[in-house]
Amino acid sequence: MLVKNYSNVARIYSHLMRSIDYKMWATYILKLSRIIKKKNISVLELACGSGEVAGYLRKKFIDYTLCDLSLQMLLSFDHQFANKINCDITALPFKQKFDFVFSTFDSVNYLLTKAAFIKMLNSVESCLEQNGIFTFDVSLVENSLRNLKHLNRKGEFRGIKYQQISSFNRVKQIHQNKFVITCEDGSAVTENHRQRVFSFEDYFDMISKTKFYVYGCYEAFSFSNASPKCERAQFVLKKRN
Structure with missing residues (x-):
């Protein structure tokens, strides 16, 4: 969701x-x-x-x-x-x-x-x-290009599991961070964070x-x-x- x-x-x-x-x-x-x-x-x-x-x-x-x-x-x-x-x-x-x-x-x-x-x-x-x-x-653009790799990650914090999927479209100047979060009750939600570079x-x-x-x-x-x-x-x- x-x-x-x-x-x-x-x-x-x-x-x-x-x-x-x-x-x-x-x-x-x-x-x-x-x-x-x-x-x-x-x-x-x-x-x-x-x-x-x-x-x-x-x-x-x-x-x-x-x-x-x-x-x-x-x-x-x-x-x-x-x-x-x-x-x-x-x-x-x-x-x-x-x-x-x-x-x-x-x-x-x-x-x-x-x-x-x-x-x-x-x-x-x-x-x-x-x-x-x-x-x-x-x-700026260099920040997206240099740090893209480490922004693709997954982990767990206080019973909440997450996966961060990061991508950068240089033509459209959009850096997107998609978060797939699994809450303590097992329900899953998605947040799409978009930034203009x-x-x-x-x-x-x-x-x-x-x-x-x-x-x-x-x-x-x-x-x-x-x-x-x-x-x-x-x-x-x-x-x-």
């Missing part, structure tokens, strides 16, 4: 992501936030997932709001956050304006069309302070169609300029005056 993304993967997400260095991610995000040069900034994390990055950052930022499209993911953790919002990042509901908006783990790659990506940018722009920053990372140049083109400009584009976890050959690029956007 095909089910909604993360409705069951949420139960094994911590196991699937067990090799991720969340502290390193959080440290990098904190460094990026300092570009603003302002104390006590207001922060919005998009597509926060299981809240692992927030677990490290929550003591660094007093005004911190989390959001995710998956209610199951939001319910999977509790870091004493009052502001956990279930919403679509292409239609953010916030009237408040934030100083710093960010997403991690190539979450924006889930936006499958250029129209959806631009809609997301416009949605963020509407709730970002004039001197604020929006930063996000993207998975736009070209490096596509991102600059889409951003140019909005009120943002690219303040910086770095090779992930660094402040070195990114290139099309990077596995992952970190964009830092500011509003045009």
